[in-house]
Every structure is written in C-alpha cells, then in structure tokens.
Amino acid sequence: MEEYEGDAVGGDAVVGDVFVNTRNIDDRTLKEWTEDRTSWTKSISKRGKKTFEKLINSISFAVEEEVEKKETNRDSGVAMLEEADAAFNKVVQAVEMKKVKLDDLISTEESYLEDLGKISLYYEEAMKSKQDPNHPVGMPPGLREGRDLIAFGNIHQIIDFHKLYFTKGLRNANSDADKILEMFKKKKGDMKVRYGKFCINKPKSELIVTQFQDSYFSKLEFYLHQDMRLADQLIKPVQHLTRYDMYFRELVTLCEQAGQKEEADKFRECSKIASEISHNANDMMTAGRIDQFSGDITKQINVFDEKTNPNISTFRPLPQQFNDNKRTAGIGYIPCNGYVPCQVEHLHPV
Numbered sequence: 001m002e003e004y005e006g007d008a009v010g011g012d013a014v015v016g017d018v019f020v021n022t023r024n025i026d027d028r029t030l031k032e033w034t035e036d037r038t039s040w041t042k043s044i045s046k047r048g049k050k051t052f053e054k055l056i057n058s059i060s061f062a063v064e065e066e067v068e069k070k071e072t073n074r075d076s077g078v079a080m081l082e083e084a085d086a087a088f089n090k091v092v093q094a095v096e097m098k099k100v101k102l103d104d105l106i107s108t109e110e111s112y113l114e115d116l117g118k119i120s121l122y123y124e125e126a127m128k129s130k131q132d133p134n135h136p137v138g139m140p141p142g143l144r145e146g147r148d149l150i151a152f153g154n155i156h157q158i159i160d161f162h163k164l165y166f167t168k169g170l171r172n173a174n175s176d177a178d179k180i181l182e183m184f185k186k187k188k189g190d191m192k193v194r195y196g197k198f199c200i201n202k203p204k205s206e207l208i209v210t211q212f213q214d215s216y217f218s219k220l221e222f223y224l225h226q227d228m229r230l231a232d233q234l235i236k237p238v239q240h241l242t243r244y245d246m247y248f249r250e251l252v253t254l255c256e257q258a259g260q261k262e263e264a265d266k267f268r269e270c271s272k273i274a275s276e277i278s279h280n281a282n283d284m285m286t287a288g289r290i291d292q293f294s295g296d297i298t299k300q301i302n303v304f305d306e307k308t309n310p311n312i313s314t315f316r317p318l319p320q321q322f323n324d325n326k327r328t329a330g331i332g333y334i335p336c337n338g339y340v341p342c343q344v345e346h347l348h349p350v
Helices: 027-131 147-152 155-173 177-211 213-223 230-234 236-257 261-287
Strands: 012-015 018-021
Touching (some): 027 147, 027 230, 147 177, 155 177, 230 236, 236 261
16 A cells, blocks of 8 residues: 655654644654554454454344243143143043053953852852761761851841842943942941851851861862862952942042042041941950850840950950930940930831
C-alpha cells in the first residue's frame, strides 16, 4: 500500500484514502501517522475477529443448550410414559391373577367334593359290610359295636353340606365378591357346628382307624381299588378348611393391586369369617383330646380364649352381674342369666 504522495517540505498529500495537507508536516510525522493507522486497523480487525468468535460460540452454546433441554424433556416424557405403562400392566396383571385365583378357588372346592365322594364310598361300603354277613370284607366284631361310627364321625353331614349347598353356592356366585360374602355369612354357623363336631371326634377316629387298619380298612381299600388310605382321606376336611382363609387373603392383595378397594374389603371380611371357622375347628380338635369331659363340648360357647396363658390352669376371671351381657363369672365360663343367652340359635337345646 502506498503510504503518502507529495513533496517532503509542503503541499498536499494523500495518506491512504485520506487527503492531508502536508504543509508544515514533515516526513517523520506522516510515517508515524501511517504506522498508527495501520496498527489501529489491525487492532480493530483482531478485536472484531475475537468478538465474532465469541458471538459464534455463544450462539453455538445456546443452540446446544436448547437441544440438550429438548432431549432432557423428551427423556422425561418417555420415562413418564414407561412408568404409566408399567403401572397399567401391573393393574391388568392383578386383575388377571384375581380371576385365576377365583377360578382356582372353585376348582379346589370341586376337587374337595370329589375327595369327599371317595370318603363317602368308604363309609357306604363299611355300612354294607357291617349289615351283610356275606360281604367279601366282613367288619370285625370289635369295630361293629359302634366304633365304626366313631371312625367316620359326622363325615356324612359334611358331605351333604358341600354337595347340596356350599360347592354349588360358590359355583353359582360366579366370582362375585358380594355373593361369596353373603354365602359365608349365611353358612358360618352351620360350618362351625359341622366341622366342630368332626374335629372334636378326630382324635378318637384316628385311634380307631389305626387300630383296625391292617385287619379291616386296608382290605376295604383294596376291595374298593382306592389309592389312598382312609386315614389320609379323613384328614382332608381339616386341611381344606384352612384354605378358604388363604385364598381370601390372596384375593385381598390382588384387589388392592388392581385398585378395587370395595372388592378387597369384601374379601377381607370373607377372610375373617373363614379364619374364625378354621380357628373354631382347631379349638375343637384340641378339646377332643381332653379326657373325662362330661357332656357335648360342641355346645359350649367360647371354650377357648384367643390368646390363653399357658402358665395358668384356669380361664381368666371376669366379673358378671345379674342381667349382665358378660357370659363369664368367677374363675371360668359358666351359664349366665343375662340378656345374651349362652345357647345360640343354631345349636340344639341343652
């Protein structure tokens, strides 16, 4: 680039694109002006380049930040959808499992009815062998004197109950929680009495069946082509009674997982009733091992406390006054003359 034009002493000159009157300006001054202009131009250019780079960098950062924000929002949305989908699948699975569990309840009940049918076959054939002197498997004299009735107890009452009412009622309920609860409420007293009598007789039944297993019952099993001993068959009513509570507790959990609170509450009530029936049967089994008890213990009310103290030999004393609702007095349970009678409706009069 041409720095200046003109005379060295005076006159007009052009410095770059600027017209300068060079009068009274020497060469040195013009040269310094030119160098300063060049330096200033380079400085401006350099600063402009840095500013431009900063601008580009800030734009790039803003763009990247916006993209990252969008990606984060997208990931958050995907996570929410995945959580919602997982929650929905959990509800669907709980509903399906509830249906499976209800079907299993009916299937188990019908299978139990078949087992009762096998016990009925034993019972009917035993009665035939007792009455028919020409029966291929004659009943021993020691058994036909009444011990045969103790061996089977009131199993025929349990068979009739399930065959005529209960199994059919569960099937007709069609997995409806209201109908199932209504049936358990209606049949609770009946089940407690029937299973209570069976369980209180069970210890004596086990003793007699074991005593005559080789001499009679094993031969009867072979004659009837049964693949299970009578002793193993007779324990099934006790085992089955505990399964109702198990099924209902599982149904409560599944209904809660499915968000079906009303059904969960109904099955929870079913569970309480089933547990009460089962505990009563267990208490009767224990009572059946009590020696020298005069009378029918199945007609006693609340013979056992829920939680008894094993360190004491008597029941917990409770006060009682005339016309009091409490059913106990003194050191144990005795008949009361109160508003609530000790004799409940579904039991025979004392």
